[in-house]
Amino acid sequence: MKNHLKRIASPRTWVLDRKETVFTVRPNAGAHSLNFGLALGTVLRDVLKLAQTMAEVKKMLHANEVLVDGRRRKDHRLIIGLFDVLAIPSLKQYHRVVFDKKGRLVLVAIKEEESTFKPCKITGKTVLPKGVLQFNLHDGRNVRATEKANVGDTLLISLPDQKVKKVLPLQEKAxxxxxxxxxxxxxxxxxxxxxxxxxxxxxxxxxxxxxxxxxxxxxxxxxxxxx
Known part of the structure; x- marks a missing residue:
């Protein structure tokens, strides 16, 4: 797989200046598709404007505690996507990835306490022995729980231990x-x-x-x- 991607060919969900430079960072394959995620380096440099070059991004990742969903990350090609939480405690910056009303991936500022949980949509489930359920979630993770929920519902999970805090059913008035x-x-x-x-x-x-x-x-x- 190529390590770069032409800006002009990047997904429409990415908020990038397509004429600024020819190439941008291609994220590694991971929890999200290209339409639903961005490389961590792209977010830090081009979206949050916390660095001017990718060299500065790499230095920042190794010098500072940059957390994605509560876990420290150092790979600038890590893909982060819908509803992921990006936290940089040393800078007191906390953000969540969402779509804006134009269908583009953006980061919205959140309070520190909100950075400790995340909504995850159930995309599949399996019944394990002793009645334990394994839920497959939209961000690629699998969670075991005893709570009853259906595909299409959302689990509100704590970060980084991914314990189920609440089940949000797909139902009227939700x-x-x-x-x-x-x-x-x-x-x-x-x-x-x-x-x-x-x-x-x-x-x-x-x-x-x-x-x-x-x-x-x-x-x-x-x-x-x-x-």
Whole structure:
């Protein structure tokens, strides 16, 4: 795999100046697809503007405690994506990756206490011996738990120990965030699910979307910062 990627060919979800330089960092394969994640080095240099060159980024990663989902990371090619938490305690900076209302990956500032948990959408589940459930989550992790939940629901997990704090069911009146389609980045209240489609209310307007685009982020209101 090439170590670089032409900016002009980068996913539309990336917020980059495509004419600034020819190439940008290609993230390593990991928990997120290219459309749902960015290289850690790109985030530090081009999004948060904490460095001017990739050499400065590498120095920063080795000198400072840069945490992704509560664990120290030193690889500038590590892919970080939707709802991941980036924390730099020495700079008192805490951010979460979300989509803006144009469907682009951005980092929103969050409070330190919010950096200790993360919503994860259930993409699959397996029943293990003694009734223990293993949930496959949107960010590639697998979590074992005894809580009952279905594919499409969200688990609110603690970081970095990934214990289940709460189950957020995909149901009417749930607070949902859209991760795909022309309304990606919008959030509101789920009104109904009908087959593979769903209707949710955002800013006083009913919006139709695919059920697969729904990501539950709270009961009646979001439990995480979205903008």
């Amino acid at each position: 607070s949902v965030f859209l991760t795909g389609g022309k309304h990606a980045g919008n959030f509101g209240v789920l009104k109904e699910v009908h087959g593979k489609e769903a209707t949710f209310l955002a800013e006083g307007q009913d919006i139709e979307t695919a059920k697969t685009h729904l990501f539950v982020v709270g009961d009646s209101k979001p439990l995480v910062t979205l903008s």
